[in-house]
Amino acid sequence: MNLFGFVECANKTQSLKALFDLLVSSASEEGFTEIVYGALTFAEPLRLAGCPPPLVAMKVPPDWCQRYLERKYYTIDPVVRRTPMFAGPFLWDELAKEYRLQACEQRVLQEAREAGLKNGVGVPLFGPPGRISVVSFASRFDDADPRTNVRRLKALAWHFHIAFEEIAKPSDCTSDGKVSLSEREKDCLRWVAEGKSSWEIGKILSVSENTVNFHVKNAIRKLGTANRTSGLVKAIRLGLIEFTEPALATPMVA
Known part of the structure; x- marks a missing residue:
């Protein structure tokens, strides 16, 4: 499989x-x-x-x-x-x-x-x-x-x-599990999945490295995860970004 x-x-x-x-x-x-x-x-x-x-x-x-x-x-x-x-x-x-x-x-x-x-x-x-x-x-x-x-x-x-x-997750959990990410946050996570650094993503998206870090941190916070790797995996599981096997086969930055 x-x-x-x-x-x-x-x-x-x-x-x-x-x-x-x-x-x-x-x-x-x-x-x-x-x-x-x-x-x-x-x-x-x-x-x-x-x-x-x-x-x-x-x-x-x-x-x-x-x-x-x-x-x-x-x-x-x-x-x-x-x-x-x-x-x-x-x-x-x-x-x-x-x-x-x-x-x-x-x-x-x-x-x-x-x-x-x-x-x-x-x-x-x-x-x-x-x-x-x-x-x-x-x-x-x-x-x-x-x-x-x-x-x-x-x-x-x-x-x-x-x-x-x-x-x-407890059955009485009040959260409905819905997470909303901005398009820029999704773009950043997609490039994280490709193993790109914040600097590289910034060059691709024509924004600063600090801007990339800002969007990635926001996505991690919304997803309730601890780092880029777990945030990326959860975003894929929730269907917020597409899963492609070649992307997940590359290193993911924690």
């Missing part, structure tokens, strides 16, 4: 299980069959059965799942602990290079590899107010390449995350 198909299906589901199954199916096509989604800095009321906080949904080998939960590895897992320190996707194998991991953290990574979770990549997800979540992808295969697939995995994670937030 391509990204366009994933977005179309994600927009139609109102079930966390169905949405997570969709994410697993899409990531598996790239060889990343093992996935964990966690809410790190807040209590998420909606989660799959058997997932204690901060876990929300997980698909890993059963034996590893049992050990991870019984030993409460989520309290010492370096992927969970270190996610807030990253602004973008990171490789599990690079955690030891970036930080002096504790022995217990190293043990979790080693046991995860032995259980079949290899070539892992974490995608930090930021939302207001100060909310941090993460989607972790791993593969059973030695030759899976997270570097080659990181852009697609990042896009899948953000689309999943935004769709999940809509499903998890």
Whole structure:
């Protein structure tokens, strides 16, 4: 399933299980069959059965799942602990290079590899107010390449995350979900989707860089998101700008 198909299906589901199954199916096509989604800095009321906080949904080998939960590895897992320190996707194998991991953290990574979770990549997800979540992808295969697939995995994670937030929204929420963006705000977001910087967008639209930043910040505020990436994904989900797969395949500036 391509990204366009994933977005179309994600927009139609109102079930966390169905949405997570969709994410697993899409990531598996790239060889990343093992996935964990966690809410790190807040209590998420909606989660799959058997997932204690901060876990929300997980698909890993059963034996590893049992050990991870019984030993409460989520309290010492370096992927969970270190996610807030990253602004973008990171490789599990690079955690030891970036930080002096504790022995217990190293043990979790080693046991995860032995259980079949290899070539892992974490995608930090930021939302207001100060909310941090993460989607972790791993593969059973030695030759899976997270570097080659990181852009697609990042896009899948953000689309999943935004769709999940809509499903998890309290039923008594007074907001009707309607957002109105100006044409200039939409233009700026479309070029953000193409990976353009504010300076480049300004040149394209014949406005100043400060003007571009003004419109992008306004759009982010209206959408209730924390940064350009999450704002862009939500604008696409709400149908405020068109989704084109080539655009989402390029890097998105956070």
